[in-house]
Amino acid sequence: xxxxxxxxxxxxxxxxxxxxxxxxxxxxxxxxxxxxxxxxxxxxxxxxxxxxxxxxxxxxxxxxxxxxxxxxxxxxxxxxxxxxxxxxxxxxxxxxxxxxxxxxxxxxxxxxxxxxxxxxxxxxxxxxxxxxxxxxxxxxxxxxxxxxxxxxxxxxxxxxxxxxxxxxxxxxxxxxxxxxxxxxxxxxxxxxxxxxxxxxxxxxxxxxxxxxxxxxxxxxxxxxxxxxxxxxxxxxxxxxxxxxxxxxxxxxxxxxxxxxxxxxxxxxxxxxxxxxxxxxxxxxxxxxxxxxxxxxxxxxxxxxxxxxxxxxxxxxxxxxx
Numbered sequence: 001x002x003x004x005x006x007x008x009x010x011x012x013x014x015x016x017x018x019x020x021x022x023x024x025x026x027x028x029x030x031x032x033x034x035x036x037x038x039x040x041x042x043x044x045x046x047x048x049x050x051x052x053x054x055x056x057x058x059x060x061x062x063x064x065x066x067x068x069x070x071x072x073x074x075x076x077x078x079x080x081x082x083x084x085x086x087x088x089x090x091x092x093x094x095x096x097x098x099x100x101x102x103x104x105x106x107x108x109x110x111x112x113x114x115x116x117x118x119x120x121x122x123x124x125x126x127x128x129x130x131x132x133x134x135x136x137x138x139x140x141x142x143x144x145x146x147x148x149x150x151x152x153x154x155x156x157x158x159x160x161x162x163x164x165x166x167x168x169x170x171x172x173x174x175x176x177x178x179x180x181x182x183x184x185x186x187x188x189x190x191x192x193x194x195x196x197x198x199x200x201x202x203x204x205x206x207x208x209x210x211x212x213x214x215x216x217x218x219x220x221x222x223x224x225x226x227x228x229x230x231x232x233x234x235x236x237x238x239x240x241x242x243x244x245x246x247x248x249x250x251x252x253x254x255x256x257x258x259x260x261x262x263x264x265x266x267x268x269x270x271x272x273x274x275x276x277x278x279x280x281x282x283x284x285x286x287x288x289x290x291x292x293x294x295x296x297x298x299x300x301x302x303x304x305x306x307x308x309x310x311x312x313x314x315x316x317x318x319x320x321x
Contacts, residue, residue, distance in 0.1 A: 009205045013152070016198045019191045020155045023162060041161060046154045050108060053150075057106050063096040063116055071095075071122075077131045078115065078138065081217050087142040090115040101125060101230045103133045103251050110141045121230070129226035132218035136251055139213030145206050152199050159192035203299040207251075211306055212313060220314035224307045227251070231303040 068075055074093060082089045088110040096102075096116050101124040107113035115137050121130060140146070166185030214223045230251060285291055286304045295302050 009202065009209070012198055012202045012205065016152060016155050016195055016202070019195055019198075020158060023159060023188055023191050043154065043158075046150065046157065050150050054107050054112070054114065058094075058114070061096055061116070062098065063094040066093045066095050073127060073131075074117070074134065077134050081135055081138045085138070085142065085213075085217060087138050088113070090141065093117075095119060095122075099123075103137050105137045105140050105146065107146055109147060110144055113141050113146065115141070124229060125226055128218070128222050129229065132214055132223035133226050133230070133251055135217040136210045136214030136223060138217070139210035140206070142213060143206065143209055145210070148206070149199075149203060152202055156192050156195040156199060159188050159195055163188040163192060197296060200297065200299055204295075204301045207300050208306065208309055210251075211310060215310050215313045216317070220310040220317065224310040227303055227306055227310075 066074065071093075078090060078093060081087055090105070090113045091107070091111065092114040094114055094116040096118045098118040099120040100118055101120040103115075103117045103121055105113050105115050115134070117130070117134070121133065125133065163185050166181045166188060211223065211227075285302060291302065
């Protein structure tokens with residue numbers, strides 16, 4: 001894994017929880033019991049989300065478990081990545097009944113994870129490309145991303161409840177004036193905004209991290225090809241994307257994918273995407289200033305950046321041979 005990416009992730013986590021500790025220190029100074037209750041409530045909400053989230057995803061995702069005698073090549077790829085790279089074997093492999101090409105993992109822990117692929121992914125990608133995507137998802141399991149992102153998300157949630165508790169609450173403690181409480185509440189709202197952006201940045205860094213793993217266990221150029229087909233293929237199904245609640249879990253965000261290259265959706269309506277069409281879309285994406293600025297509000301990096309990182313990885317790996 002590139003050292004720069006590792007440093008960026010660690011710095012983001014340090015800054016994220018540094019903001020939280022600073023906020024709680026300010027709240028603690030004034031010791032508003034209702035605000036403390038809000039903080040505890042936020043932790044309870046995250047714990048409940050962590051416990052029941054996987055069951056909710058399973059029930060609402062129109063998926064079924066893939067038997068070990070079905071799609072044997074998927075099972076073989078998962079077992080190979082698990083054994084060779086010390087990745088916990090997913091508890092289940094599932095097929096999501098969706099025409100959009102995508103894949104995702106979810107679960108409480110790496111050992112209890114479910115790896116899901118959509119029917120659209122199997123229909124659109126070659127077998128080697130699909131294996132590369134599976135490698136990316138196995139990277140999320142190896143890096144414990146389902147746990148990391150769940151607990152990172154607690155920071156903006158706590159900041160929000162502190163803001164509500166101090167600005168709209170009725171605490172009348174002797175050591176705290178109403179004006180000071182509002183000031184800390186406004187600070188909490190700023191922490192809420194900044195921490196949300198940091199969580200999104202952390203999510204993007206971890207996508208690069210999983211791309212790096214997926215590229216190493218398969219071939220970077222194959223994963224890059226899969227990513228472009230997924231991203232630009234997703235742009236054609238805006239109606240399905242708009243109601244998709246699992247977008248942050250996917251290898252590519254179906255909503256932002258459609259926004260990134262909506263200009264080209266008519267060209268990709270048949271989902272048979274040529275190299276020329278992919279290159280055209282990536283060049284447009286690269287030159288579009290608004291798309292690049294809006295990346296800070298996204299869970300996934302821009303596709304052309306991910307492809308560029310994978311191409312650099314391919315050069316690095318070829319030099320090592």
